[in-house]
Amino acid sequence: MDQRYVDVTKSRNKHDNTTVIHHYKVDVFNVAIDQQVIELNDRFSSQVTELLDLCSSLDPRHDAFDKSKICTLVEKIYHAYFSSQERDRLECELPHFQLDTFNHREIKNCKSLADMTKGIIKTGKSSDYPMVERLLRLVIALPVSTATGERAFSAMKLVKTRLQSKLGDDFLRHCTIVYIEKEIAAKFSSDDIIEIFDTRARKSSFKLIDM
Numbered sequence: 001m002d003q004r005y006v007d008v009t010k011s012r013n014k015h016d017n018t019t020v021i022h023h024y025k026v027d028v029f030n031v032a033i034d035q036q037v038i039e040l041n042d043r044f045s046s047q048v049t050e051l052l053d054l055c056s057s058l059d060p061r062h063d064a065f066d067k068s069k070i071c072t073l074v075e076k077i078y079h080a081y082f083s084s085q086e087r088d089r090l091e092c093e094l095p096h097f098q099l100d101t102f103n104h105r106e107i108k109n110c111k112s113l114a115d116m117t118k119g120i121i122k123t124g125k126s127s128d129y130p131m132v133e134r135l136l137r138l139v140i141a142l143p144v145s146t147a148t149g150e151r152a153f154s155a156m157k158l159v160k161t162r163l164q165s166k167l168g169d170d171f172l173r174h175c176t177i178v179y180i181e182k183e184i185a186a187k188f189s190s191d192d193i194i195e196i197f198d199t200r201a202r203k204s205s206f207k208l209i210d211m
Contacts, residue, residue, distance in 0.1 A: 051077065055139050058113060067094045070135070078138050082131070090131035097129045114140045 003020055054077070057069035071091055074082055082090065101107045101116070106123060110116040117136040120126050126133040178185045 055113075058136065058139060059116070065098055067091065067098075070094060073139075074135065078135065081134065081138060086131055090135065093129045093132050097125075097132050100125065100128070 004017065051073075054069050054073035057066040057073070059065060071087070071094075074087055074090065079087075101120070104119075104123065104125070107116055107119040107125070110119050113136060117133065117140055120129065120133060120136075
């Protein structure tokens with residue numbers, strides 16, 4: 001590894017003292033790490049990182065459980081789902097929820113927020129902490145909405161061809177929906193679609209042309 005590195009793409013008349021280990025660290029390893037950091041920063045913006053941090057404070061089994069962060073999460077992200085009175089009630093429920101679930105064997109052994117949500121519903125704790133249950137349902141729905149958005153952007157790359165870029169936005173949107181929701185679209189046959197269009201009102205009637 002301490003031998004001199006020879007770059008076959010450069011002229012043999014140009015010599016330097018670059019070693020194999022130096023080339024590996026600087027030109028390969030560091031470049032790969034930098035590219036990974038850039039990709040992670042692009043995928044997880046400061047807003048997303050903050051959101052994940054706030055969501056992690058909901059787990060009462062860990063020291064990360066923070067009532068102030070949870071209230072901040074509701075104020076910044078889910079304020080539309082809670083009235084002012086419900087936010088006050090949530091703040092009152094949180095300390096009792098932490099003590100109650102931490103001492104409950106079935107809920108304490110849950111490995112995720114989704115499992116914990118199922119646990120508090122199964123044990124009837126959801127009726128004791130309705131505001132906490134509502135917030136948990138909203139938080140565990142976040143990965144689904146994120147994945148749906150990523151699927152939509154991936155589908156756009158496939159559906160939006162050069163030809164369809166020249167067409168209207170409505171047509172492109174309809175094509176994208178059909179591509180993303182393949183399972184739903186597969187339930188409709190061509191005859192069903194023809195029948196739907198046939199029952200629609202038309203500005204002009206079709207005429208059969210004798211060939």
